[in-house]
Amino acid sequence: AQSVTQLGSHVSVSEGALVLLRCNYSSSVPPYLFWYVQYPNQGLQLLLKYTSAATLVKGINGFEAEFKKSETSFHLTKPSAHMSDAAEYFCAINSGYALNFGKGTSLLVTP
């Protein structure tokens, strides 16, 4: 079964600092991976997705993620954090009929 694990339930960065949110996957077939963001009292918004076309995927709001098969990872990064990036971030993998989500990482951005 396909699954993802997010390392770190809480991450705190200073405004302007690098954001790195970690996600490792487990899959017996080529994976299709996603990062979603959830702001308070809202649904999930797609940040980016990996579908094997390119290992470096660029998403919205300056986020990007790199697929590394050798490390079974799909970490999310942003060069410079903004206060508005404070939210819950979810990594997910397509199981074939549903998304299997990680537990989420809450990103705190401090001034």
Added chain:
Amino acid sequence: KAGVTQTPRYLIKTRGQQVTLSCSPISGHRSVSWYQQTPGQGLQFLFEYFSETQRNKGNFPGRFSGRQFSNSRSEMNVSTLELGDSALYLCASSLVGLVTQETQYFGPGTRLLVL
């Protein structure tokens, strides 16, 4: 295009009651999935509907049910509510489903509180 809409946004019920939540997918999308989000269990897949048929189902008791109409709108019903059913219920739509590696687009959710 309008996004996925869900009604109501907030709901308070008491144990033993039943509840119906509604979801309207993005125009043209025929696959609708439902997820439950709780602090303890995270995001869990409930079921998926396509062309008015339940195509896939997660590991939830039979108290959780759903249906889809000919216009692709979907409803989910929870009968005999329990305190543990308090959650954010998210609806997601895609053109024909994740079997084609599509993207699912999520609605804002319905927050259900069971007292």
